[in-house]
Amino acid sequence: MGIYYQSFTPFGQRGIRLAAGDSSRALREWHQGVLILETPEAGAIEGVGDIIKKVAESSGKGEDEIKKLIDEKQDELSGLVSEEGAAYIVARELGVNLLKATNRRLKVKNLIPGLRSVDLMARVVRVFEPREWSRGDKSGKVASVILGDDTGTIRLSLWNDEVKTVLTGAFVEGDTIKVSGGHVKMDNRGQPDLRLGRGSIEKVEDKSIELPMPDQISATSASQRRDIKDFKEGDYGECMAGLVQIFKRSRPFYEVCPQCGNRVAEKEGKYECQEHGQVEPDYRMVLSGVIDDGTANMRVVFFGETAEKVLGKSVKELRDDLSKGKNQEEIYEKCQSVGKDFMFKGRIKRNDLSGNLEMVANEVSDFDVKAEIRRLLEQVKN
Structure with missing residues (x-):
């Protein structure tokens, strides 16, 4: 534990x-x-x-x-x-040590938003190129690194001075790294996001440390096709299902920091990010609905571009419609996605209020009949 x-x-x-x-x-x-x-x-x-x-x-x-x-x-x-x-x-x-030292290092699967003082030994699965951000007279860089072990993968977000570890090639894909004193936040898609903060990251040269290689991690953490009835909490999977309902929200978008994408709080008409101070917010769409594949149904939550794909509108178009007084009921009723089959891919979590399992969808793609036939034929051959 x-x-x-x-x-x-x-x-x-x-x-x-x-x-x-x-x-x-x-x-x-x-x-x-x-x-x-x-x-x-x-x-x-x-x-x-x-x-x-x-x-x-x-x-x-x-x-x-x-x-x-x-x-x-x-x-x-x-x-x-x-x-x-x-x-x-x-x-x-009295200076008597009753316990031998215990290893408090966590596995990726145990990292949940809110954890602090996190120690993690992991393999570098992928390193993304840094991108720049700017706000007023301030600017900086942000980079993402995908880390993994035998239990899954997690994104490590590096900000500003931390990005130097990527730019200088301090570690590359396949390296073993140790994160000490990190913390975990929830990203804008509801997924755990590892941050350094006052913690540190270092490359580990110890060859005796047993961790799967990046291609093995990618294979084990890849989504698996299954029926909704077979999903379990913590799974990252995909299913073919019909979107049977979209829940009406009074406000289907929320304010986020334009630099880090985290949700911002409103204070006296101004918006403040915990990491970047006062900002002029961007807006991110959020929708929820129900999917059904014939074996069971499940609530699903869509954020950002995934939500825009489902609704068939960008968040800008949606805000423009609402600002012009367009009837919200009409917007939902005209959603062309309800009643269609899609491939849904995402993380399975337990809803804190209802206690039921739900999917936080990372990807929604149109159902390709020909590709599905090829997949089924391949299964029969094997």
Whole structure:
């Protein structure tokens, strides 16, 4: 279990994130911002009695004295920690290390928006050319790097001075890199986006590190065709389905930063990006609907160009129509995509409100009958 957190109060935690992984590890206790982890197979001590004996042996104090210190620690913390948790805290305060070092490095599949202090070892799958941005008298560069391991891929966004690592060829496709102290944000398509911030990135020359090569990562992370009924949370897949409904939104677009594409907040009529300050926003379309392939149906969310393709209008055309007082009901009713079959490709996630699975579509393409026939014939041959 990889465990990362944002901040702690003296007697509680805020923004804690647990990324499911190795079930043999268990979160024990926290104290003053310190998380105590146990990994049984790594030699952690089980049970308060064993802890007391180990601390007594290592510290030179008697077992009764250790037990008293544990009781006092529980009283000090108003009973907010268990006896075992208090025992670990006492051990640490006496300079006794009960736990062997644990590897807190996460896998790509465990990276979710909101995580901080992220350590990741990954393979460079693809490096994109930097592009320039400008706002008023300010300008800079941004570059994207696709990283991957045996669990999937994630985009690493590099900004301004960070872009030098790409321009100088510090790493290329196929290199192994280590990200330390990064954080994960949600991009404008609802996908995790790794950022450095105050963290760092370095090339790793250790040949003993086992990671798949870029072509293997691309193959394993590629979308897989399946029925809607077979989709599972976390899948990146594709399905052939009919778009049976578009939900009407009172405002089918939102403001984004023209530099990084992140959503911006309105304050007293002005728009502010967390990273780039006050900006004149761009607009990004958002739609949602229902798809059905005969095995099940699923809610799907479309952003940006994908939403524009589904609606058959650009976000500029849509805003112009609405500003001219065009009836919104009419706009949705004239959507030519409803009732048609498409190939939908995207990430499967669980809706926080309904608890149901939904697809965040990255790509929507017209259904090609001839290509589908060729695919089916190839399946029969194989």
